[in-house]
Amino acid sequence: MRVIGLIVLLGLAWLWGWADGLREAKLVWRGAPLELSPPPLWDGRELWLPVVHLERLGLTLEVHAHAVRLPHIPADQPSAYVPVEAKREHLSIPLRDLVRRLGGYTRWDEATQTLSASARLHELRLEFPLLHLKTSLPVAWRAFALENPTRLVIDLLGCVLPEVPIPLPEPSGTISAVRIGQYDPHTVRIVLETHAPHATPDSGVHNEWQVALAPLTPVVETTPANSPESASAASTPLPEPFRLPTLRRNAQGAVQLTLPIPEGARPRVQFLENPLRVAIDVPGYLPEAIEQLVDDPSLFVRAMRAVPQDGGLVRLVLELARSLSVQVLPGTTSLTVNLRLPRNAGGKLSQKVIVIDPGHGGTQAGARWREGNTVIEEKTIVLAISKHIAELLAREGATVILTRAEDKTLGLYERTALANSAGAHFFISIHCDSNPRPNSASGTTIYYHRDDADSRALGQAILNEIVKVSGLPSRGVRSDTTLYQNGLAVLRTSQMPAVLIEVGFINHAKDRAKLVDPAFQKRVAEAIVRGLKAHVEGR
Ligand SMILES: [Zn+2]
Secondary structure (H helix, E strand, C coil): CHHHHHHHHHHHHHHCCCCCCCEECEEEECCEEECCCCCCEECCCCEEEEHHHCHHHCCCCEECCCEEECCCCCCCCHHHEEECEEECCEEEEEHHHHHHHCCCEEEEECCCCEEEEEEEEEEEEEECCEEEEEEEEEEEEEEEEECCCCEEEEEEECEECCCCCCCCCCCCCCEEEEEEEEEECCEEEEEEEECCCCCCCEEEEEEEEEEECHHHCCCCCCCCCCCHHHHHHHHCCCCCECCCCCCEECCCCCEEEEEECCCCCCCEEEEECCCCEEEEEEECECCCCEEEECCCHHHCEEEEEEEEEHHHEEEEEEEECCCCEEEEEECCCEEEEEEECCCCCCCCHHHCEEEEEECCECCECCCEEEECCEEEEHHHHHHHHHHHHHHHHHHCCCEEEECCCCCCCCCHHHHHHHHHHCCCCEEEEEEEECCCCCCCCCCEEEEECCCCHHHHHHHHHHHHHHHHHCCCCEEEEEEHHHCCCCCCHHHHCCCCCEEEEEEEECCCHHHHHHHCCHHHHHHHHHHHHHHHHHHHHCC
């Protein structure tokens, strides 16, 4: 009865337009209007932005079930979490609140129903030849030269000046004056007057970056050789170009490298598949890409590359010879990378005990999709894939334990208790993904617990093989804390390296067609076993 009442209410809300007091609104971000679907909703005081759009705003924030975590505030403080709410069925974040907490500024325009969000400029520092900039939110910036007099202009789009003026840097190097102003309501303009032309246009999106001033073009001497000005211009040293680091093997069998980094720099680290590699972005100067092949197999790395990036960054890419446990440890002025054989890797696959865990079962169907009279259930698909894996692993001579071999209900803790008491080397849980919006997300995701580098390596090895045969996009190997603050129970309570594979989305037509196809199920199972073998035996 109550259900019918709700349906009538929803029907009336539909007829009269939404009766929830929310209006569709527009968003101007980094000085440009964004096309967003589903649209943000204005409740009279706050703009509710569906969390699916956060990535488009360039905000890499952890989205948990009930809140979004702000990375610059320690996790144990309540202010580190902005609560999210469902608005018209979309998990949404109060954007004004978020921007304010990130140190930005918002303005609502009633006439156009538009919220403009801007960053504030926090810092402008000149350490010739580097100009350091810091804004409260990522801004789009562009640098270009103007003549008569020669000056370099840097525009920060979607940025406003701070309420309290920031100190302007003293002229130095070839820079003879620094000016700053609000060029238009969305743009802060920085003008550097210079003795030398800096003609190379450059751009990027950052909230902390450096622009290299001198190396853009060589200094052109226009003044007589004996003037003090030309002496200073000629003696201005170019910054040291980025050099590839040296790989060293330590007594414990780990391979280590260190990179110098400017004080306070926070390098970005990415783990990528196909081929397996680690990419680290650090501030630096590099005129052109460099590469070095490594022939010593004991160093775990097949090749090292450095590639110049926008905004005065250099990307160091380590192409790995096998799946590795990788730790990146930033210090004050240097960054250390440790590479080692992951826990329980090494030896032969036939010597390993592997627990395969088909998700859900029995009364717990997992994700479901109804099509006419047929219901497609996650528990059935993952059982079929898991049985293939078990059979293939047994054929390899490995010891396999299936947490369930039939359609039965099984608790999360029973699954890991089984693996822990068997002293298994690896725990692999098989699932299908689903999200609130059909046909919006597609592809394979592999989760590991928290920051466990051994499990991440296992996930990378498996994903590396899945993406070769699945025809589905890779959504990467991710920490389970990006889903829930405490991670996933089966990963948290496993004592051995453990991963949870979300093979594809049951509520995406393309993924679903594959997931129910027995040939696809077999192909994915084979890829998972190949990944495991590569992880254990190397290649
Ligand atoms: Zn599941």
